[in-house]
Amino acid sequence: MDKSIKKIILLGSGALKIGQAGEFDYSGSQALKALREEGISTVLINPNIATIQTSEGVADTVYFLPITPFFVEKVIQKEKPDGILLAFGGQTALNCGTELYQSGVLDKYDVKVLGTSVEAIMITEDRDLFVKKLNRIDAKTPVSQAVESMEDALKAAHTIGFPVMVRSAYALGGLGSGICTNEEEFVTLCESALSFSKQILVEESLKGWKEIEFEVIRDKNDHCFTVVPMENFDPLGIHTGESIVVAPIITLSREQIALLEDIARRVVRHIGIVGECNIQYAFNVETNDYRIIEINARLSRSSALASKASGYPLAFVATKLALGYSLDQIGEMGTLNSAYVAPKVDYMIVKIPRWDLSKFAGVSREIGSSMKSVGEIMSIGQSFEEIIQKGLRMIGQGMHGFVGNRDLTFDNVEEALSNPTDLRIFAIADAFEKGFTVDRIESLTKIDKWFLEKLENIYNYTHVLTQYKKIEDLPKEVLAEAKRLGFSDFQIARYVENPQGTMEPELIRVREWRKKQHVLPVVRRINTVASEDPEKTNYLYFTYGSDKAYQPVKSGKEVIIVLGSGAYRIGSSVEFDWCSVNAVETARKLGYESVMINYNPETVSTDYDMCDRLYFDELTFERTLDVIDIEVPKGVIVSMGGQIPNNLAMKLHRQNAPILGTSPESIDRAENRHKFSAMLDRLGIDQPRWKELSSYEEVDKFVEEVGFPVLIRPSYVLSGAAMNVCYDKEQMHRFLEMAANVSKEYPVVVS
Structure with a gap:
């Protein structure tokens, strides 16, 4: 390690934005923890007050x-620091550095950039x-031309031939990029891209090829390996x-993966990365042809995902590598606990983005x-069917899994399959319902058949469930298979008895019947790497896809469970992570x-050493x-994770779960408008009619009595989602059609 380094500045990522969210709070907090272990004084620059890293005790000084x-x-x-770290604050920190x-x-203040050099960063940017x-090392990149004017851009497009891909340099989250099939689209996109980037890239379009990602780690001694492809x-x-995104890679052969890993190592060595970087490929399965799309010489959202997916x-x-350590000096060498050992993965994970597009009128x-997505989730399990159903529930947009979602049908399924939207996965379910074959869906979506066949397994099993008319008629093997395919008790109740309303009693009946039949999930542990005591790492998940159960190591102390906040969304993001961690x-x-339940890979709360046991579920x-x-x-x-745990309070209370803090009845009194209003009346406090x-x-009758404008809102919502002020009848009716979909069980409130 470089002993001359006594004080380091770390640049954070500032305000959360699309493409740069809580993952940098997570990576920055980890970096500060590593520096503290070395006794190095840390100075953090980050104006985001809602982050863990700006809390007391994480960095020595915060600006x-x-x-x-x-x-x-x-x-x-x-501060006169000896070094600066640029890789932990996203694009903001890289550009500033x-x-x-x-x-x-x-140079003027003699501050050393630690880790990957600025020259190497500039090559990747x-x-x-x-x-x-x-x-120079014959690594293939897309045929492309970098241009700085519209005239050169058009020349490049005609040389390469349409369709072409446009990208901006030094931009975040693909800002100003897109695929153009003709000159008109091309001119429009280039005008916008050149308005916020001085250089744009016109390149061949590889649309429809597979996209593969590796996280690569390399130390100063040139030890280099990939973590979770x-x-x-x-x-x-x-x-x-x-x-x-799915890990590990399923649809490529071992030889194909080895080919890409080998190229990744060559490239990382050639550029001179020290630390961690992310490399993205386009890959053509038929021809084994590849292109390197981009390299991020910093921690990214993908690195947060890879960390959580592997426990690395x-x-x-x-x-530690930026400070001059080599990989074999981190963790205990020769044990599974050394950073020198690439993690082994005996499970599958899927990452699904969360979009909040319905909050914006007229948005495409x-x-x-x-x-466009504002958050993401990660789901862990033993089969693709299990993790995709779990994951679609985790998104928290009222979906119950891949199937069993009412009112999710598409008028033009072919259109919904060939032009991807945030709802395309549900268009696939609708396509199966309408008799589409896997081959037809593949030709429209270019999604690998392997995935589509697994989704078809889920769809086909709904027909098995609908053969039964009563929950208690379900045989053990049918229940067990449904659970292995990721069906929730809610979905099972819906397919068997199709009840209306909240379905809470039916859900409990499925649960009790499962327990009678001994159809129970098992807890599995993820082996973590480079942690202080791997045997004590309790990074856990539930699955129905295995018989091998892991018994959580307990100390005999009393246990407190904290419910986390799930996926970031508009109105609920890193501030609830701050609450949960505290x-x-x-x-x-x-x-x-302390026990944490959460499934957001971007957060500090899902860092396995923040609590005694983490259930990533x-x-x-x-x-x-x-x-x-x-x-x-x-x-x-239930009060630390925003609206999701809050909505569970009464249900858990009815099952005699010990809820701490504000009583569930009081939470309900604040959330339920009738109870809240009655309380205001009793206290003699004015409220709008x-x-x-x-x-x-x-609605029309009531509005005639009170007159416009009126405020319309459904019950139990987050930050006024689907809440609107309407100024006339036409606008109100238009809005009601949207709001009625927000919440079936809860009617609409007009005030």
Whole structure:
């Protein structure tokens, strides 16, 4: 290790935005933890108050300042650091660090860039340098031309031939990128791309090829390996942040994976990466032809995903490598616990993005090469069927899995399959319902048959379930197979008895019947790497796809369960992660064992050493009861994770779960408008006139009495989702058609 380094500045990523969210709070917090272990003094620059890394005790000094060259230079003047880390604050930190380097500020104050050099970063960010550098080792990149004017762009497009792909340099989340099939589309996109980037790249379109990603780690001694290779469910043409991603790679042969791994190592060595980087390929399965699409010489959303998918703490290890350690010096050498050992994976994971497009009127639902999603989830299990159904429930948009979602039909299925939107996966379910074959869906979507066949397995099993008319008639093997295919108790109840309303009693009946038949999930553990004591790492998930159960190691102390906040969305993001992390830490300080349930790979709360046991699993009523059965807690905290845990409070209470803090009745009194209103009346507090109505006629009649404008809202919502002020009848009726879909069980409130 470089002993001259006593003080380091770490640049954070600033405000959360599309393409750059909580994953940098996670990687920055890990980096600060690694520096603290070495006794190095840390200075953090990050103006985002809602993050864990800006909390007391994580960094030695925090500056809530913009991450711009002007302010960072002022901090350097004052703090006189020996080194600076640029890889932990996303594109914001990289761009700022590159400017400080080019303007000579870092040299002037003798500040060393730790880890990957700025020259190497610039090669990965400047498309022209990137292509030239890779050509030297015969690594293939898409045929492309970097241009800085519209005139040159048009020349390039005609040389390459349509369709072409347009990308911007130094841009985040695919900003200003897209595929153009003709000159008109091309001119429009280039005008917009050139407005916020001085250089754009015009390249051959590889739409329909597979997209494959590797996270590569390399130390100063040139030890180099890949961590969890991942493949995109969606073919190339959709940004990896917008794509469903599966690990490990399923649809390539061992030889094909080895070929890509070998190229990844060659490229990373050639560029001179020290630490961690992400490399993305386009791959043609028929011809074994490949192109390197891009390299991120920093931690990214994919690295957060790979860390959580493998239990390999990439950001922590990358920080140690930046300080000059080699891989064999991190963790205990010669054990499974060394950072020198690539993690072994005996399970599958899927990442699914979360979009909040319904919040914006008139927005296009199509997804493509620039990012629109605001959050993501990761689901772990033993089969693709299990993880995709679990994952679609985790998104938290009212879906119950791949199937069993009412009112999700598409007028033009072919259109919905060939032009991807945020709902395309459900269009596949609808296509099966309408008699489409796997081959036909494959030709429309270019999604690999292997995935489509697994989805078809789920769809086909719904016909088995509908043969039974009563929950208690379900044989053990039918129940067990449904659970292996990822069906929830809710879906099973819906297919068997098709009840209306909240279905809570039916769901409980399925649960009780399952228990009688001994159809129960088992807990499995993910082996973590480079942790202080691997035997004590309790990074856990539930599955029905295995008989081997892991018994969580308990200390005998009383247990507190904290429910996390799930996927980031508009109105609920990193601030609830801050709450959850503080809750588990406080429970630990008070002498309890802390247990966390959450499934968001971008968060600090899903870092396995933040709590005594982490269940990386669903925050559903069913799964929370499973955790309670195993943990037998002193209490469950529902107030730290935003709306998701809050909505579970009453249901858990009815099953006698010990809820800590505000009582579930009181939570319900605040959330349920009738109870809240009655309470205001009792207390003599004024409130606007309102009424809960369940038909258009009732609404019209009430509005005639009170007059426009009126506020319309469904019950139990987050940050006013689907809440609207209407100024006339036409607008109100248009809005009601949308809002009625928001929540079937709850009528609409007009005030």
